[in-house]
Amino acid sequence: MSHGIEESKRAAAVQAVRENFPPDPRFVGIGSGTTIVYVVEAINALEQDVSRVCFVPTGHQSRQLILDAGLKAVQFDSIPEEAVLDICFDGADEVDEDLNCIKGGGACLFQEKLVAMRSKKFICVADQRKLQSRLLTSWPSIPIEVAPIAARQVLVRLRELGSPSPHLREGHTPNGSPLKTDQDFFIIDAPFPRLLTSSDRKSTSTSTSTTPRHNAGVSNNGADNDSRSEGRGKDGIWEVEHLANAIKSIEGVLEVGIFSGRTGPEAFWGGGWERDGAEGESQGR
Numbered sequence: 571m572s573h574g575i576e577e578s579k580r581a582a583a584v585q586a587v588r589e590n591f592p593p594d595p596r597f598v599g600i601g602s603g604t605t606i607v608y609v610v611e612a613i614n615a616l617e618q619d620v621s622r623v624c625f626v627p628t629g630h631q632s633r634q635l636i637l638d639a640g641l642k643a644v645q646f647d648s649i650p651e652e653a654v655l656d657i658c659f660d661g662a663d664e665v666d667e668d669l670n671c672i673k674g675g676g677a678c679l680f681q682e683k684l685v686a687m688r689s690k691k692f693i694c695v696a697d698q699r700k701l702q703s704r705l706l707t708s709w710p711s712i713p714i715e716v717a718p719i720a721a722r723q724v725l726v727r728l729r730e731l732g733s734p735s736p737h738l739r740e741g742h743t744p745n746g747s748p749l750k751t752d753q754d755f756f757i758i759d760a761p762f763p764r765l766l767t768s769s770d771r772k773s774t775s776t777s778t779s780t781t782p783r784h785n786a787g788v789s790n791n792g793a794d795n796d797s798r799s800e801g802r803g804k805d806g807i808w809e810v811e812h813l814a815n816a817i818k819s820i821e822g823v824l825e826v827g828i829f830s831g832r833t834g835p836e837a838f839w840g841g842g843w844e845r846d847g848a849e850g851e852s853q854g855r
């Protein structure tokens with residue numbers, strides 16, 4: 571990893587924390603990965619007493635990070651029933667122009683989504699390499715957490731959805747067994763063609779143009795201007811949320827590494843969150 575990229579991660583983290591860390595939060599979610607390390611560093615550098623703040627980890631690495639920084643870690647399942655997190659910081663593998671994210675490159679996604687969905691605000695901290703107009707532009711596949719016993723049937727279903735070569739992520743152990751998550755589940759990485767955004771969907775259903783907005787990089791095979799398909803997998807072309815829902819509904823899937831749509835208490839209890847964002851971060855997703 572080059573020095574420049576690490577500096578970009580640190581700069582994004584410092585900006586995200588400086589601009590978003592609440593004055594007196596009760597619960598703060600801490601994601602996983604390499605960028606989040608700089609977020610915790612930036613929180614510790616704040617001129618603010620954080621000794622009473624409860625930091626909610628999203629996995630083993632995240633919990634160690636919180637504890638090593640001398641902060642107070644509180645497990646997700648010990649948060650009072652009525653409480654929501656004030657904010658959650660996390661990284662991403664890729665972010666699109668609608669601020670949808672791919673996550674799970676480091677095999678953490680289930681707990682990350684639990685924590686994000688329970689947070690009033692989700693701040694995604696990402697360096698410039700991660701931002702693309704569409705998901706699956708630079709990052710090759712969607713990480714999916716699956717029950718080991720169902721992995722083979724999930725692979726079959728993913729091929730039916732149009733993934734050309736879904737595969738179990740290897741654990742890099744001498745016996746070649748698959749990688750295990752914090753839940754003792756497997757990760758399947760499923761490549762798909764570049765995903766449409768919700769705005770592509772709107773424009774295809776209101777227009778007969780054959781040119782997708784910002785050139786989605788998908789072939790003009792009829793799916794783009796067929797308002798009936800709307801990114802529902804016809805000819806392998808998917809829109810972000812349709813694909814996330816289709817994968818999530820496969821028996822044996824615990825969670826999908828697509829973070830899209832609503833989050834926060836309104837999402838949790840059935841309302842809606844507006845999206846907002848700034849360079850280097852996305853919020854309110």
Ligand SMILES: O=C[C@H](O)[C@H](O)[C@H](O)COP(=O)(O)O
Nearest residue numbers: 603604605661674676677678
């Ligand atoms: O599984 C890992 C998490 O979803 C990470 O937040 C994501 O992979 C981004 O990690 P990094 O900050 O290391 O690029």
